[in-house]
Amino acid sequence: MRNRQSTNNRFRTLLHRELRILFSRPLYIFCCVIAPLGTFILFATLMNDGLPTELPIAVVDADNTSTTRKIARNLDAMQQIDIISRYADILRATEAMRRGEIYAFYYFPQGTTADLLANRQPTISFYMNYSYLVAGSLTYRDMYITSLLANASVGRATMLAKGASLQQATTFLQPIVIETHAIGNPWLNYSIYLNNTLYPGVLSLLIFLLTTYSITSEIKFGTAKQWIKEADDNIVIALVSKLLPQTILFALMAIFYNIFLYKFLHFPIHDGIYSMIIASLLMVIASQSFGIFLSGLLPSPRWAMSIASLWGVVSFSISGFSFPIEGMSGSIQALTNLFPLRHYFMIYCNQALLGYPIAEVLIHYAALITFCLLSIIVLPRLKRALKSYSYIE
Amino acid sequence: MKTIFNIYIRELKQCIEDLGVMVFLIVVPIGYPLLYTYIYSQEVVHDIPVTVCDLSNSSISRCFLQKCDATPEIAIVSLCTDMLSARKQMKEDKAKGIIYIPEEFANNIQSNIQAHVSIYCSMASLFYYKAILVACTEVSLSMNSNIQIAQLGGLTEREDEIYTTPLQHVAVGIANPTAGFANFIIPAILVLILQQTLLLGVGMRMGTDREHHRPALRYKTSSALAYIIGRGFAYLTIYMPVTAYILCIVPAIFNLSQLSHAQTLAMFMLPYLLACIYFAITLGHFIRNRETSMLMFVFTSIPFLFLSGISWPGSSIPIFWKYVSYLLPSTPGINGFVAINETGAPLFDVLFEYRLLWLQTAFYFITATVLTRRKNRKRKIQLLAQ
Numbered sequence: 001m002r003n004r005q006s007t008n009n010r011f012r013t014l015l016h017r018e019l020r021i022l023f024s025r026p027l028y029i030f031c032c033v034i035a036p037l038g039t040f041i042l043f044a045t046l047m048n049d050g051l052p053t054e055l056p057i058a059v060v061d062a063d064n065t066s067t068t069r070k071i072a073r074n075l076d077a078m079q080q081i082d083i084i085s086r087y088a089d090i091l092r093a094t095e096a097m098r099r100g101e102i103y104a105f106y107y108f109p110q111g112t113t114a115d116l117l118a119n120r121q122p123t124i125s126f127y128m129n130y131s132y133l134v135a136g137s138l139t140y141r142d143m144y145i146t147s148l149l150a151n152a153s154v155g156r157a158t159m160l161a162k163g164a165s166l167q168q169a170t171t172f173l174q175p176i177v178i179e180t181h182a183i184g185n186p187w188l189n190y191s192i193y194l195n196n197t198l199y200p201g202v203l204s205l206l207i208f209l210l211t212t213y214s215i216t217s218e219i220k221f222g223t224a225k226q227w228i229k230e231a232d233d234n235i236v237i238a239l240v241s242k243l244l245p246q247t248i249l250f251a252l253m254a255i256f257y258n259i260f261l262y263k264f265l266h267f268p269i270h271d272g273i274y275s276m277i278i279a280s281l282l283m284v285i286a287s288q289s290f291g292i293f294l295s296g297l298l299p300s301p302r303w304a305m306s307i308a309s310l311w312g313v314v315s316f317s318i319s320g321f322s323f324p325i326e327g328m329s330g331s332i333q334a335l336t337n338l339f340p341l342r343h344y345f346m347i348y349c350n351q352a353l354l355g356y357p358i359a360e361v362l363i364h365y366a367a368l369i370t371f372c373l374l375s376i377i378v379l380p381r382l383k384r385a386l387k388s389y390s391y392i393e
Numbered sequence: 394m395k396t397i398f399n400i401y402i403r404e405l406k407q408c409i410e411d412l413g414v415m416v417f418l419i420v421v422p423i424g425y426p427l428l429y430t431y432i433y434s435q436e437v438v439h440d441i442p443v444t445v446c447d448l449s450n451s452s453i454s455r456c457f458l459q460k461c462d463a464t465p466e467i468a469i470v471s472l473c474t475d476m477l478s479a480r481k482q483m484k485e486d487k488a489k490g491i492i493y494i495p496e497e498f499a500n501n502i503q504s505n506i507q508a509h510v511s512i513y514c515s516m517a518s519l520f521y522y523k524a525i526l527v528a529c530t531e532v533s534l535s536m537n538s539n540i541q542i543a544q545l546g547g548l549t550e551r552e553d554e555i556y557t558t559p560l561q562h563v564a565v566g567i568a569n570p571t572a573g574f575a576n577f578i579i580p581a582i583l584v585l586i587l588q589q590t591l592l593l594g595v596g597m598r599m600g601t602d603r604e605h606h607r608p609a610l611r612y613k614t615s616s617a618l619a620y621i622i623g624r625g626f627a628y629l630t631i632y633m634p635v636t637a638y639i640l641c642i643v644p645a646i647f648n649l650s651q652l653s654h655a656q657t658l659a660m661f662m663l664p665y666l667l668a669c670i671y672f673a674i675t676l677g678h679f680i681r682n683r684e685t686s687m688l689m690f691v692f693t694s695i696p697f698l699f700l701s702g703i704s705w706p707g708s709s710i711p712i713f714w715k716y717v718s719y720l721l722p723s724t725p726g727i728n729g730f731v732a733i734n735e736t737g738a739p740l741f742d743v744l745f746e747y748r749l750l751w752l753q754t755a756f757y758f759i760t761a762t763v764l765t766r767r768k769n770r771k772r773k774i775q776l777l778a779q
Contacts, residue, residue, distance in 0.1 A: 025681070027681075027685055027688060027689075030688075030689070031688055035692060039692070039695070039696055042696050042699075042700075042714070043696070043699065045711055045713075045714065046699060046700070046705060046710060046711065046714055047705060048711065049709055052705070052706045052708070052709040053709070054708070054709075055706055055708055055709070056708050094567065095742060097567060097736065098732050098736045098737075098738040098742040098743075099732070099738070099742045099743070099745070100707070100728055100732060103706065103708075112560075116559060116560060119555050119559070121554065121555050121558065121559060121560070121561055122560060122561065123560075123561040123562065123563055124560060124561070124562050124563075125562060125563040125564070125565060126562070126563075126564055126565070127564075127565045127566075127567045128564070128565070128566050128567065129566075129567055129568050129569075129735075129736065130566040130567075130568055130569035130570065130571075130572045130576075130577065131568040131569045131576065131577060131580070131703075131731045131735040131736070132577070132702075132703060132706060132731075133569070133572060133574065133577035133578075133704070134704055134705065134706060135706040135708075136566065136569075136572065137523070137572065138706075140564060143564070144562075144564065147560070147562035148534075150560055151558055151559060151560045151562075154559040154560055155556070155557075155559060158556075158559075168505070170507065171505050171506060171507050172505075172541060172544065173537075173541075174507060174537060175502055175505075175507065175508060175536075175537050175540040175541070176457070176502070176507075176508050176509075176510060176533040176536055176537055176540075177507055177508070177509050177510070177533070178509075178510050178511075178512060178526070178529050178530055178533050179509055179510065179511045179512070180511075180512055180514070180522075180526055181511060181512065181513045181514070182514055182516050182522050183513055183514060183515055183516055184515070184516040184517070185516035188516075188519065188522070190705065193516070193519055198695065201695070202692055202695060205691065205692050205695075206688075206692055209687055209688050209691060209692075210688060213684055213685075213687075213688055216684075217682075217684065220684075301683070301684045302412075302413045302416070302683075302684065305684055305687045305688075306416060306687075309687055309691045312691065312692075313691065313694060313695075314428065314432075316695060317429065317432050317433070318432060320518070321518070322704075323433060323438075323518075323520065323574050323578075324438055324517075324518040324520050324521065326438055326441065327433075327435050327436075327437065327438035327439075327520070327574070328432055328433075328435060329431075329434070329435065332431070332432055349515075349517040350484075350486075350517075353516060353517065354483075354484075354515060354516075354517065356484045357484075360484055360485070360486070
């Protein structure tokens with residue numbers, strides 16, 4: 001009984017010490033509150049449109065007849081495209097593309113209409129700048145559809161002239177129709193596509209860094225011995241009291257972004273917000289535990305934080321939310337399992353986006369829990385380091 | 394002049410002696426690009442696994458599926474007898490999408506009624522959607538022409554051709570013609586790495602100075618101006634070979650497009666590096682400890698990348714963020730480099746970015762000088778008080 005009370009007391013004094021550190025300089029509040037909130041707001045407002053619309057393109061109409069102008073008008077009416085300029089020749093349009101003023105242009109060569117009427121099968125062409133992959137792909141899609149429609153409208157006019165009914169003409173022109181069902185995100189909304197993983201990614205990166213910094217800076221500032229002494233040589237009490245205030249702040253951020261995404265922006269979520277909140281909280285603790293693991297493994301601020309940065313930044317690429325891991329080499333695919341964000345992403349996709357039962361993602365929950373427990377194996381080493389290491393710049 | 398040179402030499406020495414700074418200025422710029430390019434080196438996603446629910450089970454539906462399977466984009470991994478089992482395949486992550494062919498498919502085609510094929514794609518990645526959609530659309534178009542030709546019974550092949558496609562079209566990717574992911578994201582990351590490592594390295598140097606209470610002013614005769622110029626040149630000296638490696642050697646190793654003219658690239662990268670250096674020195678004034686630069690700057694890479702307008706198109710960035718992005722050297726740096734490297738643009742075509750970079754250089758040079766001068770004055774007052 002006395003022992004427990006003294007544990008409580010120690011815990012309380014240590015907690016006071018941590019709160020003093022936490023509010024002693026703006027750095028901690030910056031990392032726990034301002035940086036995550038700032039990034040959340042930035043990404044949400046940046047991708048407010050969902051799918052980019054009115055991407056600037058140009059038309060080079062060397063034919064300039066009522067037919068080509070009509071096709072150009074149809075093109076302009078497409079949602080993702082906005083014709084902002086017309087150029088006399090391809091050279092000027094290419095220059096504008098190099099200057100980044102337009103993402104694509106559509107070209108009618110001279111004689112298009114005449115060739116069309118004389119059944120000489122003219123060729124129109126369009127050019128995209130794929131170094132802006134998203135803009136390039138979206139403009140390609142609309143220009144492609146416009147070309148198909150132009151083609152079909154010629155065919156339809158021929159059919160109707162020959163006395164076919166509208167339905168006959170339509171069937172003739174498109175015997176097989178593809179109907180697309182984009183499961184989970186029918187609007188192809190980029191904000192939904194990216195922000196659901198960008199948010200926890202940024203949070204976890206900040207947690208990696210702040211956790212390693214908080215622990216290893218004790219060694220650096222020479223306060224580690226006093227810290228562990230105050231915890232009565234109990235590394236668990238020392239760590240829990242140190243990281244608990246941060247856990248609470250980061251957990252609040254995690255809950256905030258879940259409410260923001262699913263209740264305020266109404267992003268699709270199949271299984272209710274609570275399961276995603278649980279996954280996010282697991283992610284917070286897994287990231288902290290991974291930070292402890294790194295600090296124990298490399299008890300020097302520089303090395304622990306460098307590896308933390310590496311892990312946190314690479315998470316974004318390797319978790320497969322922007323570019324799927326099926327497109328990466330086998331060894332990288334295996335490595336993805338070592339990143340907590342990958343497991344969070346899988347849980348999000350399968351449970352929240354696609355609405356599969358929890359049984360399908362249990363393995364990823366197990367992986368996150370493993371990350372949470374990972375720190376235990378380095379505790380003895382960390383304790384030794386805290387008691388004996390001195391700081392080398 | 395002599396003081397500038399002294400400061401220059403001293404700063405170079407301090408950077409080289411400090412292992413932590415060297416990690417950011419040398420090791421990270423050498424390692425990160427290799428890692429990133431390796432992750433994305435396959436460029437495109439091939440053979441996305443797809444399952445099929447073919448209720449028509451006719452020769453024409455099988456032909457459709459065979460053609461789909463033959464496309465580079467998707468691979469049919471299983472055949473299901475109903476949608477329930479197809480969905481199960483998706484749930485178990487064995488397939489990323491379903492091609493559903495209804496029972497009346499063949500009948501409809503034979504009796505001149507539009508036939509429908511439904512595709513269902515997991516939106517876990519837009520790449521799945523794109524791959525399945527492109528594959529099925531291409532196959533349906535080619536089959537549509539075949540069906541039309543059979544119905545028309547034209548006299549010559551040429552006649553068939555003209556009837557089915559009276560108006561041909563050609564799509565040309567001017568830059569990054571394979572629409573590969575590496576050629577799209579890597580150039581941006583390479584340029585961003587330069588700015589971010591400078592932020593980290595310079596931030597760490599200045600944090601160390603502050604920790605050791607080393608005043609910026611070491612030489613009695615030196616002014617803040619000399620200090621800023623000397624330091625800037627020291628970082629520039631380290632970064633010129635680093636930049637050459639990142640922007641010329643890394644793309645060559647991984648066979649990424651390189652259409653830049655050496656002279657244009659050099660002319661463009663000079664203001665970029667200078668803007669980054671003075672941007673880093675300015676922000677470095679807010680760093681108190683060696684390690685805090687990592688806490689402050691590492692996470693900014695992600696927002697900076699998005700603000701550059703390379704992935705989320707610049708034309709769709711809200712006006713407020715657009716102006717914020719003009720404060721960052723990475724925005725004109727990335728867009729200019731992409732134009733020079735991917736489309737072979739001459740300096741004249743990236744004039745806007747080029748001017749913006751010089752403007753940033755001037756702006757951050759002034760802020761860095763003012764902040765240094767203020768710090769020196771504060772230090773002087775402290776010294777006098779002692």
